[in-house]
Amino acid sequence: MALVARLASVVRPAHAGRLRLQPVIDAKVQSAHQTQIATLRRDGFVVVPDFLPGDALEPLRGIALGQLAARVPPLELEADLKYPGAPPSQDAAGGQTVRRLLDAYGRDPVFALWGVAPAVGDWMRAYFGEDVLMSRTHHNCVMTKHPRYGSMTGWHRDIRYWSFEREDLVSVWMALGEETSDNGGLWFVPRSHAMTFGEERFDAAKFFRLDRADNAEIVRSAVSPRLKPGDAVFFHCNVLHSAGQNKTDAVKLSLVYTYHGLSNAPKAGTRSASVAEVPLAPGGG
Numbered sequence: 001m002a003l004v005a006r007l008a009s010v011v012r013p014a015h016a017g018r019l020r021l022q023p024v025i026d027a028k029v030q031s032a033h034q035t036q037i038a039t040l041r042r043d044g045f046v047v048v049p050d051f052l053p054g055d056a057l058e059p060l061r062g063i064a065l066g067q068l069a070a071r072v073p074p075l076e077l078e079a080d081l082k083y084p085g086a087p088p089s090q091d092a093a094g095g096q097t098v099r100r101l102l103d104a105y106g107r108d109p110v111f112a113l114w115g116v117a118p119a120v121g122d123w124m125r126a127y128f129g130e131d132v133l134m135s136r137t138h139h140n141c142v143m144t145k146h147p148r149y150g151s152m153t154g155w156h157r158d159i160r161y162w163s164f165e166r167e168d169l170v171s172v173w174m175a176l177g178e179e180t181s182d183n184g185g186l187w188f189v190p191r192s193h194a195m196t197f198g199e200e201r202f203d204a205a206k207f208f209r210l211d212r213a214d215n216a217e218i219v220r221s222a223v224s225p226r227l228k229p230g231d232a233v234f235f236h237c238n239v240l241h242s243a244g245q246n247k248t249d250a251v252k253l254s255l256v257y258t259y260h261g262l263s264n265a266p267k268a269g270t271r272s273a274s275v276a277e278v279p280l281a282p283g284g285g
Contacts, residue, residue: 059110068101105134125280134258155242157208163267172259184243222240
């Protein structure tokens with residue numbers, strides 16, 4: 001009987017240690033979330049390293065490259081937007097260059113999985129303090145940046161064409177490969193999400209006017225975070241950001257979604273309310 005008692009004190013279910021560790025792990029995750037959220041609230045953006053696990057990158061990249069090669073609709077072409085550096089028309093050289101694979105959530109289950117992943121839901125609930133919805137109207141895409149014909153995106157705030165009760169949405173930009181200023185990586189103006197600008201500071205297309213000395217002075221503080229494959233950058237809808245052209249020989253790919261709290265509804269009758277949104281399941285998923 002004594003031997004049985006000693007064995008019982010030594011032989012435990014294999015998961016027993018994991019059960020005890022789980023609260024510690026959760027506490028570490030929650031602490032990391034709060035640190036990242038504090039950075040986003042201060043700077044308007046935050047880089048979350050290794051947000052996508054390594055085994056997720058290959059299928060995400062493979063599906064994106066396959067659909068890009070097959071030109072699976074719906075697509076947005078560079079020539080349609082005519083941003084600086086884009087082909088002038090669809091008939092010009094490079095005129096069929098794809099800018100975005102639209103409706104990522106609807107085009108493949110693997111893309112959809114990461115749109116509502118537990119890691120995303122937990123982070124967003126910690127930020128908004130309530131249940132969370134993912135927009136299928138805004139972003140919801142695989143953003144590409146091609147060599148030669150990929151355009152430059154001027155300084156802007158994403159909220160410019162969005163219509164919600166409050167200007168408080170957060171986007172997640174997941175790097176499916178390395179992103180730098182050389183291949184068209186994002187630039188941000190730290191703390192610009194808290195700045196107030198009159199309409200005269202923007203042009204007719206609502207890009208931040210760099211012909212104004214006051215605006216030019218603001219963007220001098222811009223930074224371009226280097227993203228490793230699997231890193232993500234979370235950014236506020238009001239932060240000023242831009243992206244240059246791709247000066248390398250390889251296409252750049254990013255999976256991008258946008259989220260808001262349940263109480264921050266899209267305004268009825270606007271484009272923001274035109275497609276049913278996706279609720280993120282409580283507790284992740």
